[in-house]
Amino acid sequence: MFNASSRVSNTSQSAQLLAALTGIAFGATTYMTLLGIILYSDYADPEIFGVRMLIACLTSMILFSSQQLLGTLQEKHIFAAFPSITARWFVVFMVVLLSAYVDKSTERLSRAVMLVWLFSTPFTLMLTALIMRKLALLYYSNPTRRRKAVLIWSNSACADLVESLRNTPLAAIDFVGFFDNRNESRPPSNLERLGDLSDAADWIVDADTGRVNVDVVFIGLNTKEPPELAEIIAILEDSTASTYFVPESLIFGMPGIQLRELAGRPVLASTETPFIGLAALPKRLLDLFGSFFGLIFLSPILLLIAIGVKLSSPGAVLFKQVRYGIAGRPINVYKFRSMRQSNPNERVIQATVGDPRVTKFGRFLRRSSLDELPQLFNVLKGEMSLVGPRPHAVEHNELYRKLVSGYMFRHKIKPGITGWAQVNGLRGETETLEKMEERVEYDLYYIQHWSVWLDIVIIWRTVKVVLGDKNAY
Secondary structure: OOOHHHHHHHHHHHHHHHHHHHHHHHHHHHHHHHHHHHHOOOOOOHHHHHHHHHHHHHHHHHHOOOHHHHHHHOOOOHHHHHHHHHHHHHHHHHHHHHHHHHOOOHHHOOHHHHHHHHHHHHHHHHHHHHHHHHHHHHHHOOHHHOEEEEEEOOOHHHHHHHHHHHOOHHHOEEEEEEEOOOOOOOOOOOOOEEEOHHHHHHHHEOOOOOOEOOOEEEEEEOOOOOOHHHHHHHHHHOOOOEEEEEEOHHHHOOOOEEEEEEOOEEEEEEOOOOOOHHHHHHHHHHHHHHHHHHHHHOHHHHHHHHHHHHHHOOOOOEEEEEEEOHHHOEEEEEEEOOEOOOOOOOOOOOOOOOOOOEOHHHHHHHHHOHHHOOHHHHHHHOOOEEEOOOOOEHHHHHHHOOOOOOHHHHHHOOOEEEOOOHHHOOOOOOOOHHHHHHHHHHHHHHHHOOOHHHHHHHHHHHHHHHHHOOOOO
């Protein structure tokens, strides 16, 4: 009998194995790059660098064993993977530096060798990716190694899937056409309509010979399925065709439906956190290094701001407010005080344009976002991240969670000092429900598409936004 769970599990295991092999290839590349530099250098002691090469290799194997990176390498334009590769390599390099600092061997490492290694490795890693891709393309250039696919009862998610597979040559899947009872062209991907669902039942498996005419079948799931699908699924159960069900998120009434595996069993998850297991390591390393070095380099500015706050009005330098963190747990978020000291029992009201409570110095801090800098301590403590959904006041959470669908999914990850919504114009007061809905939409997009490179892009864009944004006050 056809076992769908087993088939999905085997597919997942194959993807994990391929990701692991990719990690091994990139790990070997970082090792061989440093080894080559050492062999041609008169200033490097191989014994000292031996431990660094091993740490770099192991860390690379962890960070590059990513199905997300593997998916990027399979896309049509492989050079789009270069930023992701560079970002992961930078994390590896920082881990190596940290290990040298811990065992007090930094002074024995040749700075020339380390700099050459830092700037040359992204290109050797990209070369490895190009070689791997070239070999895979040669392998799949043989039509006998590619799989034929057909689409049955499509939806909007199927249309997106067809386009994605067409732009991913290494998926090695070619669409023959689609079957649908509806007359309009579905999906809008210039696929040939092979007939209606009654035709599909006869087409998939030849009744006389029992031969399967297709390798892969994609079935779209909608809120209302036609009865003919049951017959088709029964035929597929007794065939060798791989079957994939493509659901539209709306049929579950929840956004961001994704396939996950728990204890070896396939499940559909709605907006799952991307930071599970080792996947959380690069995010935490970026936060640790960013907050630690940020506090060190910005310490003179922090001191000057503290003095300015103290002189601007009586009261404490730091303002502490309870916000929701990951999983909705309350945390104390720190900011430089920008308003006059209020009664501790007074209800918190979001600042508005021209708010008389804001001091002159505080207005400058809010407009420049310098009042947020103490949240680097929250990041260092592990309560926040450099990048993530901005934490809202508790009373705002309680209000909008009832008004905006999917609002609480923002708390699947740590809140951030900056976020995807903030660099896309949604910074400052959210005076309308529509603005909050748009902000949540950006936050959920970030959760579903997170990468180290995306974090770096957001941090860079935050600097540009802060220098020219007028939405803060």
